[in-house]
Amino acid sequence: MHLNPVTLLALLLALLLPQSSAMARSAEPLTVYAAASLTRALDEVLDAFSQTHTTAVIANYASSSTLARQIAQGAPADLYLSANLQWMDYLDNAGLLAQNSRRTLLGNRLVLVTAANSTLAPIELEPHWDLAASLGDGRLAVGDPDHVPAGRYAQQALEWLNLWSVAEPRLARANNVRGAVALVERGEVPLGIVYGSDAIGTGVRVLAQFPDQSHRPIDYPVAIVRNADSPDARALLAFLQTPAAAEIFRRSGFDMRQDD
Template sequence: MNARLKLIFGVVVASTLSFSSFAKEQITVFAAASLTNAMTDIGKQFDKTHDTDTRFSFASSSTLARQIEQGAPAELFLSANQKWMDYLQQQHSIDSASRITLLHNALVMIAPQARELPAVVIDAKLNVVGLVGDSRIAVGDPDHVPAGRYAKESLETLGLWASAEPLLARANNVRAALALVERGEASIGIVYATDAQISDKVKTVAEFPSSSHKPIAYPVALTSSAPSPAAKALYDYLQTAEAKAVFAKYGFKVD
């Protein structure tokens, strides 16, 4: 090797070693869309003290679960319901021993902030058609999205599903349903209480009776694809008082 090549080789090696010494360990987290704000804040908080680079994929729990099953490189999964965590556990795609229920939420009806409405009580006497008018009810698609599944279960329990189903504007996730109401493209929406809380363009009209649907629980688990020590540290961090304070700030119910 001549002197010039040795010099170039030395510079490349030195640069590589220098980069490696400062490179942060990356963590990949898949989380339900309703966790976007809370988990983004928690990720930033965690990275400051752990020299990590936490990256998120936010979508409906069903979409994320299927991606994980197909080999997507997630190390940590937070679902908006137990069903999709059950699915991954059956597929041996998560570390079952790490699975815990982390949070709870509530289901609410929302409307655009400017819309004037009389007091609404969500019970079997609710006139859904009259409430919606010539618009639509924005909701996560009940066939795939946990928020939509809870909405369908509640409406069925209350005997309102038959009148509500033809009026649904089915969104890919709960944040997309929220956006439809924010833009005035739907006069009514059904979302989580935490989604309503983060928007100044909508107002909560009423809360669905908790007895009309299964508890809205958010399980978390490490995946079975050999998560890194950093991912395990983040999993532990989600259970600390610091992380729980952030979840509570965004309206989640924590133990």
């Protein structure tokens, strides 16, 4: 059967289009929704991932609660990395996590910080600490305890010290822990309570570390979002648990958990 050139071209396009669509899908980047406290470390880890994988990865950083709610509302996330277990549980209980993908990846510590150029001396954190005197006319920067995990850990630690009633009216509430760090860096507040990892490579200085028993363990779980489960997403999840990634996370002030 003889086909004219127009018909032949149409048949060739019909054969090629499905292949082109498949190639486009495989080239689609992964999107990681991650807690703001992971910004520096995860950026470096994802750069290392890109050295050995062709899949591009986009990171979206915000407070864990904001990101979890966005995912629950259908935001196009492939992986979610939270700064506490509660918001991962929120998505897990809603059936929004891929099967057998959840891991507790990292840990952190809670510290009291001041600006790097501050003259404040190290502080002993005990119930008789005069928080009001340390603050003077200033405020205490924290992630907002109403929705930011770092702020909730800060509230737990201050309650353990019987200092919450003093601290609560003096809080400078930030939308995420990186915002709290920025307030201290700029000298807008004399003190802040943030993660230990936030004191590395930033313009703040640690005055004290809160005792582990003063707050719940600071865990960072990771999981693949149910509707985004794919070989590429599994490859990224696996890379986050490699020695190469662990070295970057440790250098950035995190502890490795890897409970799987």
